[in-house]
Amino acid sequence: MNTSSPITKSDFLRYLECPAYFWFFKKKPEVLENIKLSDFQKELIKNGQEVELWARKLFSHGILVESRESEAIKETKKYLEAEEKVIFQATFETENLYAMVDILQWDDSNKYWIINEVKGTSSKDKKDKKHLYDATFQYILLKKAGYDVGQVNLIELDKEFRKKGDIKARKLLKTTDITETAKELEEEINLMIDDMKRILQNKREPLPCECIYKSRSNHCPAFKYLHPDVPDYSVHDIIRIGSSLKRLEGLIEGGHIPIGEVPEDFKLTDPQRNHVNVEQSKNPIIDTIEIKKQLTELVYPLYFLDYETYPTAVPIYDGCRPYQQVPFQYSLHILDKPNGKLTHHEYIHTDTESHPMIALADSLMKVMGDNGSIIVWNKKFEGKCHEDLADLLPQHAEIFHGYNQRIFDLMEIFSQQHYLHHEFKGSFSIKAVLPVLIPELSYKDLNVRDGAMAMNGWKSMMFEMTEQKEKEQMENDLLRYCELDTLAMVKILEVLQNL
Ligand code: SF4
Numbered sequence: 492m493n494t495s496s497p498i499t500k501s502d503f504l505r506y507l508e509c510p511a512y513f514w515f516f517k518k519k520p521e522v523l524e525n526i527k528l529s530d531f532q533k534e535l536i537k538n539g540q541e542v543e544l545w546a547r548k549l550f551s552h553g554i555l556v557e558s559r560e561s562e563a564i565k566e567t568k569k570y571l572e573a574e575e576k577v578i579f580q581a582t583f584e585t586e587n588l589y590a591m592v593d594i595l596q597w598d599d600s601n602k603y604w605i606i607n608e609v610k611g612t613s614s615k616d617k618k619d620k621k622h623l624y625d626a627t628f629q630y631i632l633l634k635k636a637g638y639d640v641g642q643v644n645l646i647e648l649d650k651e652f653r654k655k656g657d658i659k660a661r662k663l664l665k666t667t668d669i670t671e672t673a674k675e676l677e678e679e680i681n682l683m684i685d686d687m688k689r690i691l692q693n694k695r696e697p698l699p700c701e702c703i704y705k706s707r708s709n710h711c712p713a714f715k716y717l718h719p720d721v722p723d724y725s726v727h728d729i730i731r732i733g734s735s736l737k738r739l740e741g742l743i744e745g746g747h748i749p750i751g752e753v754p755e756d757f758k759l760t761d762p763q764r765n766h767v768n769v770e771q772s773k774n775p776i777i778d779t780i781e782i783k784k785q786l787t788e789l790v791y792p793l794y795f796l797d798y799e800t801y802p803t804a805v806p807i808y809d810g811c812r813p814y815q816q817v818p819f820q821y822s823l824h825i826l827d828k829p830n831g832k833l834t835h836h837e838y839i840h841t842d843t844e845s846h847p848m849i850a851l852a853d854s855l856m857k858v859m860g861d862n863g864s865i866i867v868w869n870k871k872f873e874g875k876c877h878e879d880l881a882d883l884l885p886q887h888a889e890i891f892h893g894y895n896q897r898i899f900d901l902m903e904i905f906s907q908q909h910y911l912h913h914e915f916k917g918s919f920s921i922k923a924v925l926p927v928l929i930p931e932l933s934y935k936d937l938n939v940r941d942g943a944m945a946m947n948g949w950k951s952m953m954f955e956m957t958e959q960k961e962k963e964q965m966e967n968d969l970l971r972y973c974e975l976d977t978l979a980m981v982k983i984l985e986v987l988q989n990l
Pocket residue numbers: 508509510511512699700701702709710711712713714717
């Protein structure tokens with residue numbers, strides 16, 4: 492049991508999420524589940540680190556604290572004594588609080604310190620509350636340590652930035668003075684700091700845990716330990732139950748925790764009732780009339796299209812914005828007529844020198860005909876890719892806007908519950924639907940099995956791998972994954988057409 496480790500910025504953010512979670516993290520971390528970072532979260536951290544490197548370029552002379560923990564505090568002290576004016580990752584500990592300031596800057600004319608907090612997010616008019624609290628935590632800590640802090644800045648990616656040639660840090664980033672907000676929050680956060688210290692004195696586990704009344708996505712890694720009787724799939728997973736908390740409360744109070752135990756007369760929305768009914772009866776809902784009606788909209792030839800994309804905080808390619816999804820690969824199955832011939836086309840960008848979107852667009856326009864429905868799974872995603880392609884290539888804008896006119900979202904048959912199966916477990920992702928409708932087609936045997944793996948795989952292939960053989964293997968793995976996405980749509984449509 493850890494009783495003395497100082498309260499860090501991350502601990503403070505955990506406390507903001509839930510004081511009880513903060514206690515478990517500090518005092519009983521062994522009971523927490525699933526705290527390993529996902530590939531997606533690791534990528535977000537890397538993006539944040541990259542933005543920090545860019546932010547350092549805004550300062551002409553800075554010295555980096557390279558060590559960590561107690562050594563970092565000593566190193567910072569050394570640089571402060573040497574009257575360094577800009578210190579990257581300056582680290583402080585006082586009154587059992589610990590924080591690393593991304594960029595600490597001495598303002599010689601005003602004779603005070605400036606805290607610059609760097610975030611890998613893009614600038615918005617309304618600042619993320621967490622960022623403001625995080626920066627104010629550092630402001631308080633430095634004041635407690637006896638430093639005169641006159642200004643607090645938030646440095647973020649400028650959401651209006653669009654890459655054109657070499658990137659300039661001052662164009663990529665936007666600095667906002669948040670000193671007044673930090674001052675306004677100071678009293679509130681000081682009270683929170685006192686509360687965190689009080690919580691850490693508690694030897695007993697904090698009670699009660701209110702998340703029994705919240706939907707699954709709100710539960711922290713302590714939930715399973717605190718509620719061992721709640722199954723992994725329960726009323727907390729009923730579709731959109733997070734927007735019907737009164738109903739969830741009613742179910743919990745009535746002791747109806749497994750979905751199978753929801754009473755027949757318990758009031759739910761129609762989609763929620765459908766979800767519960769298929770779960771209880773194990774009989775799927777298949778609205779053949781509505782499905783057939785929707786399928787009459789299809790115009791042959793059918794184009795089953797799927798993109799894989801790669802977003803980065805700092806754009807790599809000209810014309811792109813921070814975090815823009817850059818399509819680097821597509822798979823396209825074409826069915827010329829009912830029960831006709833199925834052909835397959837694909838593209839993956841492997842050249843590190845050229846723009847993936849330009850090459851992908853060239854390839855796609857050669858095989859995509861002028862007529863016929865374009866079938867996708869989640870038109871918001873593919874539709875946005877077309878908008879971005881139109882934006883980047885105005886000479887072809889009409890073509891890509893035209894693609895969006897022809898889009899047919901196969902997912903909607905499932906998201907609108909015209910086809911609902913208990914084995915979907917409330918999801919309408921293609922990965923949930925495919926194994927139920929076509930069990931012989933599976934993602935399980937592939938080396939790349941989801942979008943996050945595809946994103947990371949492409950990045951490794953393009954920018955990290957050095958062995959040709961390894962690159963070829965990854966290219967093949969990515970092609971097989973994207974191909975299965977469109978083949979899955981072909982087969983799912985066949986099942987629907989044969990109802
Ligand atoms: S499950 Fe919810 S209430 Fe319980 S400790 Fe975690 S975040 Fe807090």
